[in-house]
Each structure stands twice: as structure tokens, then as C-alpha cells.
Amino acid sequence: MKRIIQTIGVLFGGAAGAQVYNGMNLGAFWSDTSYGMLQTSGGYYMNVGIGAVCGFVAASMLSGAIVKWMQRGVERAAAVPAGDLLSGAGGLTLGLALSALVYPAFSGLHGAAVFIPICFTVALGFIGLRLGLSKQEEISEKLAGLFQAKRKPAAADEESSYEEHKILDTSVIIDGRIADICKTGFIEGTLVIPEFVLEELQHIADSSDLLKRNRGRRGLDILNKIQKELDVKVLIYEGEVEEGEVDSRLVKLAKILKGKVVTNDFNLNKVCELQGVSVLNINDLANAVKPVVLPGEEIVVQVIKDGKEHGQGVAYLDDGTMIVVEGGRDYIGTTMEVLVTSVLQTSAGRMIFAKPKLLEKAL
Numbered sequence: 078m079k080r081i082i083q084t085i086g087v088l089f090g091g092a093a094g095a096q097v098y099n100g101m102n103l104g105a106f107w108s109d110t111s112y113g114m115l116q117t118s119g120g121y122y123m124n125v126g127i128g129a130v131c132g133f134v135a136a137s138m139l140s141g142a143i144v145k146w147m148q149r150g151v152e153r154a155a156a157v158p159a160g161d162l163l164s165g166a167g168g169l170t171l172g173l174a175l176s177a178l179v180y181p182a183f184s185g186l187h188g189a190a191v192f193i194p195i196c197f198t199v200a201l202g203f204i205g206l207r208l209g210l211s212k213q214e215e216i217s218e219k220l221a222g223l224f225q226a227k228r229k230p231a232a233a234d235e236e237s238s239y240e241e242h243k244i245l246d247t248s249v250i251i252d253g254r255i256a257d258i259c260k261t262g263f264i265e266g267t268l269v270i271p272e273f274v275l276e277e278l279q280h281i282a283d284s285s286d287l288l289k290r291n292r293g294r295r296g297l298d299i300l301n302k303i304q305k306e307l308d309v310k311v312l313i314y315e316g317e318v319e320e321g322e323v324d325s326r327l328v329k330l331a332k333i334l335k336g337k338v339v340t341n342d343f344n345l346n347k348v349c350e351l352q353g354v355s356v357l358n359i360n361d362l363a364n365a366v367k368p369v370v371l372p373g374e375e376i377v378v379q380v381i382k383d384g385k386e387h388g389q390g391v392a393y394l395d396d397g398t399m400i401v402v403e404g405g406r407d408y409i410g411t412t413m414e415v416l417v418t419s420v421l422q423t424s425a426g427r428m429i430f431a432k433p434k435l436l437e438k439a440l
Contacts, residue, residue, distance in 0.1 A: 079144060082143055083133055083136045083137055083140060086132035086135055086137070086139075087136070089132050090128040090129045090130065090132020090135070091126075091128050091129040092128070164209040165209045166209070167209050168208045168209020169202050169206040169209065172203070172208075173202050176197055176201040180194055241267075241335075242267050242269045242334045242337070243264060243266055243339050244327060244330055244337065245340075246323070246338060246339065247281075247323065248341055248342045248345075249340050249342075250296040251278075251281075251293070253299050254359055255299070256303055258362070259307045260307055264309065267310040267312050268309055268311045270311065270312070270314065271318070271326070271330055272313065272314060272315045273326055274327075277323055279293070279297075282294045282296070282297055316333075318330050324348060328349060331354045331355075332354060337356060338356045338357070339356075341359040363396075364422070367396050368396070371420070372418055372419055372420065373416070375416055375434060377413070377414050378402070378431075379410075379412045380405045380410070381409065382409065383409070384401050384402075384405070384406070388405075388407075389404075390405025390406045390409055391405075399428055400415070400428075400429045400430075401428065401430050402415055402432065403432040405432075408433065413433055414434040414435075415432060415433055416432055418431055
């Protein structure tokens with residue numbers, strides 16, 4: 078850029094030297110007849126050379142400031158939004174086009190009057206630029222309407238490629254079943270582990286209570302397994318979330334990321350429902366995939382302890398479902414066939430009521 082400025086200075090200085098030699102007045106300095114390039118006298122070429130040297134010196138002195146000014150202009154233009162640049166450029170182009178249409182009306186002017194079309198061009202260009210910037214919003218709306226049909230498929234593609242965030246809470250990490258669910262491929266999207274949940278896990282793992290310490294370490298092991306062994310995307314969220322309890326911060330983070338909270342905490346489940354946040358409860362999933370047992374079916378169980386009511390015995394299926402056996406107290410420690418009488422589904426899980434099959438035969 079500096080070389081270009083110096084070249085322009087040389088050319089302008091040489092032309093100025095030729096004008097000075099021709100003895101033109103200031104008005105004729107800018108006329109077409111002032112370029113006496115066909116003159117061959119030594120004085121003419123000497124003036125041209127002196128003017129060229131003066132132009133080179135002046136251009137060299139001013140080139141640094143001009144380059145810096147141009148760089149600042151480029152940086153400011155880069156900081157302007159694309160919409161403002163497009164609308165401003167469109168308005169400037171229209172203003173310059175209008176000045177080009179009216180230029181023939183000023184083409185016959187001479188002397189100092191030749192500055193009139195220059196000023197007119199600058200004024201129309203500035204007016205067009207200001208009008209384009211002031212109408213930027215309207216221009217954007219018009220362009221949006223023109224390209225709306227093209228934007229819809231792009232928006233559909235973006236929506237189809239959108240990955241939903243599943244935000245894990247502390248309880249579901251310690252529970253451990255989330256790793257098995259991820260291994261089956263039923264969890265889609267990105268698993269988000271907030272930094273404050275990691276801090277709570279670390280605090281639990283450092284607890285003086287043996288049970289809490291083991292739970293915290295189990296949670297950290299589950300996270301390592303999810304990150305290293307399973308083919309799922311994991312994001313450790315380190316962004317700022319308003320201070321408060323862990324449950325409330327989870328709800329706020331779910332709203333920020335527009336994701337779903339994964340938990341097995343009954344209270345957090347209710348809070349998410351009240352706040353309008355989607356929640357995936359591991360307990361609900363476990364209940365949904367348990368084998369269906371209908372009244373009248375026969376199953377083999379082992380009665381292991383007393384029930385709450387007199388004469389009741391309690392047994393469990395392989396999936397942990399509790400079976401209350403009427404009159405089963407006398408059969409504690411034995412394996413027996415029972416007949417299902419009713420099934421009770423609660424938010425805490427499924428409970429099956431049954432009675433010994435041998436009593437049914439006796440009746």
C-alpha cells in the first residue's frame with residue numbers, strides 16, 4: 078500500500094509540475110487543456126521531474142498516516158454487523174448511481190466550478206449511505222421474506238441435527254443404572270455433568286462417614302466408566318449458574334440448555350414438573366420394563382422375612398419387586414409356589430400380593 082501511495086504521489090507531482098510550467102491559473106489547473114504532454118522543452122521536463130520528486134517526498138511522509146487511517150477504517154468496518162454493511166453499501170451505491178445520472182448536467186463547467194459535481198457526488202453518496210443504514214431493519218425483513226423458502230429446509234436440517242442434553246443429577250450417578258442404560262443405546266444426545274454436581278460427588282467421597290464415602294466413590298467410578306468405556310457424548314458443564322441448592326441449580330441449567338434432567342429423586346422429579354422442565358426418572362423406566370404379572374398367575378418365590386401385617390411373609394423377584402404373601406410367615410426360608418391375587422402400582426414401584434398355592438388347593 079505504501080508503494081501504491083508513493084506511485085500516486087509521483088504521478089500527481091509530475092502532472093502538477095507540468096501545470097505550473099504551462100502557467101495556468103488555478104481554474105485552468107483542472108481543465109483538460111492543461112496537460113501539455115507534447116511539449117519538448119527542457120524546462121517542461123525539468124518541472125515535471127521536480128514535481129514528481131516533490132510528490133514522492135510528500136507521499137512518503139504521508140503514507141504512514143494514510144495506511145494507519147485505512148487500517149482503522151477496515152477494523153471498524155469489520156466490527157459492523159453484516160446487515161448494516163449490506164444496507165449501507167446498497168444505499169451508497171444508489172447515491173453514487175444517482176450522481177452519475179446527473180453528472181452530464183455539470184460536465185460543461187470550468188475553473189473552480191468543477192468542484193460542484195465532486196461535492197454533489199459526495200453529498201448524494203453520504204445521503205444514500207445514511208438512508209441505507211436507517212432502513213436496515215426494513216431491508217432485512219424484505220430479504221427474509223424473499224429467502225424464507227430457502228431458510229425453511231436449512232432450519233429443518235438444523236432441527237434434525239439438534240442433540241438434546243440429558244443433565245445428570247448426583248443421585249442418578251451414584252445409583253449407577255444410568256451406565257447400563259447408556260450401554261444399551263437407549264439414551265440419545267449429550268450427557269451433561271454440571272461442575273457443581275462433580276463438586277458434590279467429591280464432597281461425598283471425602284466424607285468421614287464410611288457409607289457416604291463409598292457412595293461418592295461409586296459415583297465417580299460410574300462417571301469414569303461412562304466417559305472411557307461407553308460410546309456416548311459427555312459434556313462437563315463449567316458455565317455459570319445462579320447460586321443455590323443443587324436441585325434448583327439443575328432446574329435452572331435445564332432451562333438454559335433446554336434439556337432434560339435425568340434423576341431417580343422423587344422430590345426433584347416434582348420440582349421439575351412444577352418448573353415446566355422435562356425429566357427422565359430412572360425408577361419410572363425400571364418399573365416400565367419389569368415383567369408384567371397378572372392376577373391369577375403362578376410364580377415361584379422364596380419367602381425371606383415377616384410382613385407388616387400379622388401372618389404375612391415377604392419375598393422378592395429377581396428385579397427387586399416385593400411380593401407380599403398372605404399367610405406366608407409360616408414358610409419363611411422356603412421356596413414355594415404362590416398365586417398372584419392383585420398388583421399395586423405406585424410411584425415408589427410395583428407391589429404384588431399373593432397367597433400360597435397349596436392354600437388355594439386346600440380350599
